[in-house]
């Protein structure tokens with residue numbers, strides 16, 4: 186049994202199988218709907234159901250009974266009970282709904298695993314000969330061990346033209362995929378990815394960019410920097426990167442070397458817990474305080490690109506807005522935890 190889902194005000198329709206959520210069915214049909222955690226916890230995929238009826242599964246926590254009574258639904262947890270018509274936000278465009286790189290599943294092999302810090306792994310994954318995984322810099326994929334249904338989200342650190350896939354993954358205590366990386370992973374392992382997902386990416390403007398990342402939030406920023414380098418961009422770019430101590434910093438020389446190709450690039454690493462006698466000459470303190478301290482001119486015409494844990498992003502958005510940046514020019518990817 187399947188039901189028809191229509192997206193208003195566009196003429197876009199797809200069918201949804203009985204046990205699929207509307208979000209899953211959209212991905213299968215190559216339709217990109219906005220979403221966040223994909224398991225009912227963040228509310229990013231909330232929409233109005235204009236016609237027809239949906240049932241929410243048990244994961245739907247970011248929606249109230251009152252909202253459900255008013256025909257609001259979370260796409261990642263909604264199962265249609267009949268044909269439905271969904272109303273999308275006014276600012277959706279047809280191009281966004283039908284992306285250049287539709288979601289697909291690919292088998293893949295772990296080629297290399299390197300620990301770049303004590304708790305961040307760099308993975309290089311290769312696709313079967315002749316297969317290609319296209320994506321925009323800033324997007325993410327879902328990955329699992331072949332045959333395991335516990336998919337986890339990670340952002341690509343490379344750019345699509347490289348052929349393979351590079352990820353930066355922070356170990357989560359007792360995390361499902363983290364445990365595999367720490368205890369079992371070895372070159373040659375068979376994995377599955379699906380994607381690409383997400384709207385995080387570089388705008389098509391020449392506006393100055395303020396990039397802020399912490400920990401493995403480096404991944405999509407690295408991908409964007411690689412793309413900007415390929416495009417020989419002359420945009421002013423400041424990259425603020427927060428870590429606890431020197432042992433949590435990685436790829437510093439590689440990032441600094443972007444300034445050879447990007448004439449207006451500045452890299453500002455900052456350490457929040459570095460001992461005072463360590464000899465560290467760079468910035469100290471929380472990365473958001475460092476951004477606030479070093480930003481003396483208005484950010485009215487600039488764009489923000491933020492990536493990392495939710496708390497850091499919320500604080501960074503406040504700082505950028507306090508410096509004059511418009512909310513609509515702040516793009517971010519929150520690294521939400523899958524198991525919660």
Ligand SMILES: Cc1cc2nc3c(=O)[nH]c(=O)nc-3n(C[C@H](O)[C@H](O)[C@H](O)COP(=O)(O)OP(=O)(O)OC[C@H]3O[C@@H](n4cnc5c(N)ncnc54)[C@H](O)[C@@H]3O)c2cc1C
Nearest residue numbers: 338339340354355357360361362363401520521522523524
């Ligand atoms: C769009 C998107 C892109 C992402 N990209 C990346 C990326 O590029 N790199 C990356 O590293 N992560 C990324 N993440 C986050 C990543 O998907 C989650 O951290 C994921 O849950 C890790 O999977 P896991 O199987 O290792 O851990 P899970 O099995 O999901 O478990 C994580 C467990 O760790 C616990 N935990 C979390 N933080 C702490 C803490 N500080 N102390 C103690 N316990 C804790 C949680 O409560 C949970 O029980 C992204 C997330 C999203 C939504």
